[in-house]
Amino acid sequence: MQRNTATVGAAVIVPTLVLGPVFSILLLLTPAKPAAADCGPAVSVSVDANTKVDGYSQEQLKNAAAILGAGNALNLPAKGQMISVMVALGESGMRVLDRGDAAGPDSRGLFQQRGNGAWGSYSDRMDPTISATNFIKALQKVAGWELLEPTIAGNKVQRNADPYHYQKYWPEAVKLVQALSTGKFSLEGGGCAIPGQSGAGDDYPWKNSPTWMQAGAGAAVASPLGMFYRECVDFALWRVNQQMGSTSAPFKFLNGTFRPDGQGLGSALTWKAGWDAKGWATGNIPLVGAVVWYAPGAGGADPTFGHVAVVKEVKDNGTYVEEGYNGNPPPDDHNYYTRTVSNTVPSAFLYLPIQEGKK
Structure with missing residues (x-):
């Protein structure tokens, strides 16, 4: 009835x-x-020669760890850390690039941040920790980002033409954050639910x-x-x-x-x-x-x-x-x-x- x-x-x-x-x-x-078991802040770990994640080089793992460290310093929950890693994978393949592309010839770094003053100096954009910190601060200013699809949340910061550009990188972002984090969290329920x-x-x-x-x-x-x-x-x-x-x-x-x-x-x-x-x-x-x-x-x-x-x-x-x-x-x-x-x-x-x- x-x-x-x-x-x-x-x-x-x-x-x-x-x-x-x-x-x-x-x-x-x-x-x-219970709240204690839900997805929470991820803690970055130091990456040494013994750290292995299938499909990723030591350079990429160190850059991912820098993103996690920046997120942890800003009390960013694991979902936000995953979004940050996802965007870096989608923008640079988790590498600090000293080049842009046709859409942004002045783009640089892990997040391909533009040289328009919004993302700091050239050296800021080329520094994994500083560029990640600036991305995360911008993400945290997006109203309701926690409830958005990851790719949409990332797009709200990057403003690229295709809002679903990052979607295919989400599984790999989850994999990296889980592999490099000492924080224990669940992906079931809560803000990090999959x-x-x-x-x-x-x-x-x-x-x-x-x-x-x-x-x-x-x-x-x-x-x-x-x-x-x-x-x-x-x-x-x-x-x-x-x-x-x-x-x-x-x-x-x-x-x-x-x-x-x-x-x-x-x-x-x-x-x-x-x-x-x-x-x-x-x-x-x-x-x-x-x-x-x-x-x-x-x-x-x-x-x-x-x-x-x-x-x-x-x-x-x-x-x-x-x-x-x-x-x-x-x-x-x-x-x-x-x-x-x-x-x-x-x-x-x-x-x-x-x-x-x-x-």
């Missing part, structure tokens, strides 16, 4: 009951770990809370996220928060604050519009952890409000497994469910900023 949800005041939800097929919304993600693993099943924290139909008059039926308990949208928004590293109040993403234009995220009907308003990517390829969006009537979804779910597993035969809440008819509505769906049935897949591969 789907309903239109709108925030009234701070957290009050006004439901509009709609009859039709029952579906749920859940964003299947890797369960978040989607690709399914969630832990029904770990929704309010699974025993009353639905709006079960609650008596005046009873609280809205979760801390501003959605009705045990609805598809509430479960999905929980997963969005979870994968983005927000697992307890105050949650980062709420029904009433998700969109930058001030409108509520609302029912399943408006989720793609909410993604568009936020500038987050959508596409037609299922990725583990992506929100599955059904337009009204698509795939048997409610003809008025549609449906949302989350990709739990992607199979090789053109199907994926989705999970969610409120996806079965009574008496099993408002409970956790999973089902296998053809990739072509949903109207769109809604990606998180940390997810790549949107085509």
